[in-house]
Structure formats: C-alpha cells, structure tokens
Amino acid sequence: MLDQKLRTFIKVVEYKNYTKAAEALNLTQPAVSQHIKKLEAHYGLPLIELKGKAVKLTKQGEIVYNYVQVQRSNEAHLLNKLNRVSQPIRIGATLSIADYYLESYLDYYLHKGYDDVSVTVNNTKVMLQKLLDDELDGAFIEGIFDKDMFNYEAFTRTSFKAVVRHHHPLLKETRQLKDLYNYPLILREQGSGTRKIFEQYLSQQNESLLSFKKIYEIGSFMLLKSMLKNTDAVSFMYENVALKEVTNQTLDYVTLSDVTIERPLYFIYPKHSLKSEKLKTFYRRFFNADN
Structure with missing residues (x-):
C-alpha cells in the first residue's frame, strides 16, 4: 500500500496544483505542502518546482513519479491475484432460498468443480449484517435491502x-384477506425476509398483524408446516416452500381475490467489494449462464 505522502505527491502532479490536490484528498493545503516537504527530506532531493502557482517536476521528481506509478500498478496486480486465490467464496442464503430454491444449482456448481464455496443459512437481517461486517462475500435473500x-x-x-x-x-371458496383474521397466524421470527414482506404488505393495506386472532412465531419452516398440517392456522410463504406438501395434498394454497404478491429473489454483495469480479463469475456459473 502506498504511503500517504506518495499519494499526495501523485495528486499534486496529476492536478499540477496544490489547492486542487488538497481538495481531492480532503486535506488542507498546508498539509499537502508538509507531505511534499517530508518526501523531499526523505529522499534528500527536490521533487517539485513551483513557478507561480504552476507545478513542475524536477528530473528527480520524474524518477520518483514513474517509480510510484509502477508501484500503483503492482499493487493493483497484487490485489487482483489475491482476489483470485482459491479461498472458499463465503455465501449466505435465507432459509426459504437455501432449502427450496438453491439445491439443484448448488449440486451442479459443485459437480462442475468450480471454486470452493461455503454456505451460511440464516434470516435476511443476519445476512445483511454479515455482509456489512465482511463475514460473507455475497448472499441470496428475499427480503428488503438498501440498493x-x-x-x-x-x-x-x-x-x-x-x-x-x-x-x-x-x-x-375464493376468499379475501379479512377472512383469514379469524384464524391463528404462524409467522417466521423477527428479522426474517418472509415476515418483513408480509408486514410491509399489511401496512400498505392499512392493516397489521394485530388484525389476526393470534400470532405464533416459528424459526423453522419444517416445524411451521407441521403446525399448519395439524391446526386451523394460516401462514404466508413463497410458493416453492410449500410446493411438496401441496403436491402431496397435506397443505394447500388459499385463493385470495384481493391479495397478489409476487417478489424477486436476489443475489447481492456489497458495492466496492474487492471480490466483485469473482462474485460475478460465481453468479454466472451458479446459474449455468456460462454454458
């Protein structure tokens, strides 16, 4: 990583002006001048000549400038190589997506022998925080996030x-949302993307969870569906989550005339991630877009 004084030197040369360099670096002009003086003292040579407000490199300054440019290029190359090191790509997935949408894609990805990948499963809130804390590289989520x-x-x-x-x-018969209020509602826990989407929809209809007779919170879809099979409770979930049980005729979808919710499922990763290119490649390969 380049020393801050060298970074300041580069900006002064690029802008040919101390004031503009200071603005670009978010420094004061005296601080920029001090960086240049310390750099010249370190090398024991003048690097910059000032003619009025114009900045001109000395011959020694040209040598230092060219050297620093090489170092910048080497640093970029190093970061690129580090980014390609065969470390597992740290991927997160929400419970809905991990258990009911990704299995065949993950099998294909691993069968092809692509980069190693580790998968962490939790709710949307936890996934987003792990991405921000650099504990995950990317995540499959269905909830609401800051784009x-x-x-x-x-x-x-x-x-x-x-x-x-x-x-x-x-x-x-075909029902309306209000017809469900007389039954217990089973929901995922706080922080779940599934729950957040349903709560947001209710809010848009000027309704809330309080409209329902009783609320149960369950952190497992398997347990949640088991409770549905044995009670008159109702729940909301993505179509694929209940598809097997609907096919086996143990659960069923309720037809609601006034409720239509269709949502995208996302693969996300932090902006400015050093692994952006690696994650783009992972995404293409994961969904077989390279073939």
Whole structure:
C-alpha cells in the first residue's frame, strides 16, 4: 500500500496544483505542502518546482513519479491475484432460498468443480449484517435491502401465498384477506425476509398483524408446516416452500381475490467489494449462464 505522502505527491502532479490536490484528498493545503516537504527530506532531493502557482517536476521528481506509478500498478496486480486465490467464496442464503430454491444449482456448481464455496443459512437481517461486517462475500435473500449499498441480481420471481392444511374451511371458496383474521397466524421470527414482506404488505393495506386472532412465531419452516398440517392456522410463504406438501395434498394454497404478491429473489454483495469480479463469475456459473 502506498504511503500517504506518495499519494499526495501523485495528486499534486496529476492536478499540477496544490489547492486542487488538497481538495481531492480532503486535506488542507498546508498539509499537502508538509507531505511534499517530508518526501523531499526523505529522499534528500527536490521533487517539485513551483513557478507561480504552476507545478513542475524536477528530473528527480520524474524518477520518483514513474517509480510510484509502477508501484500503483503492482499493487493493483497484487490485489487482483489475491482476489483470485482459491479461498472458499463465503455465501449466505435465507432459509426459504437455501432449502427450496438453491439445491439443484448448488449440486451442479459443485459437480462442475468450480471454486470452493461455503454456505451460511440464516434470516435476511443476519445476512445483511454479515455482509456489512465482511463475514460473507455475497448472499441470496428475499427480503428488503438498501440498493444503494449493495450490487444485486434478481435470479427469479416467485409468488407469495397464503397456506393452510388440506381440507381447511378457507378452501371452500375464493376468499379475501379479512377472512383469514379469524384464524391463528404462524409467522417466521423477527428479522426474517418472509415476515418483513408480509408486514410491509399489511401496512400498505392499512392493516397489521394485530388484525389476526393470534400470532405464533416459528424459526423453522419444517416445524411451521407441521403446525399448519395439524391446526386451523394460516401462514404466508413463497410458493416453492410449500410446493411438496401441496403436491402431496397435506397443505394447500388459499385463493385470495384481493391479495397478489409476487417478489424477486436476489443475489447481492456489497458495492466496492474487492471480490466483485469473482462474485460475478460465481453468479454466472451458479446459474449455468456460462454454458
């Protein structure tokens, strides 16, 4: 990594002006002048000549400038090589996506012998924090996130459905959302993207979770679906999460005339990540876009 005095020197040369260099570096002009003086003292040679406000390199300054440019190029090359080192790509996924959307893609990716990958599963809130804390490189999420902070790709769109046990009273005819309020509601825990999306939808309808008869929080979809099979409770989840049970006729989707929720599922990673190119390659390969 280049010394700050050398970075200041480069900016002075590029802008040919101390004031503009100071603005670019968010430093005061005296601080810039001090950096140059210390650099000249270190080498024991004059590096810059001032003619009025114009900046001109001495012959010694030209040598230092060319050397620093080589060092900058070497540093960029080093970062690129480090980025390609065969370390596992640290990927996160929410429970919905990990268990019900990624299995076949992950099998294909590993079968092809691409870069090693480690997968962490948790809710959307935890995934976002791990990305910001540099504990993950990228994540598959379905929840709400700040698009100014992350690069993102929508890898699919899916329907968000009301789900109940097979032969539930709500299945006799087309219903409205208010018809569900008389039944217990089973939700994922706080921080879950699935829950956040449903809460946001209710808010847009000037409703809330308090409209329901009773609320249960379950952190596992397997346990949640088991409770649905054995009670008259209702839940909301992505279509694929209940697809197997609907096919086996143990659960069913409730047809609601006034509720249509379709959401994209995303792969995201922090903006300005040093692994951006590696993550783009991972994304293409993961979804077989390179073939």
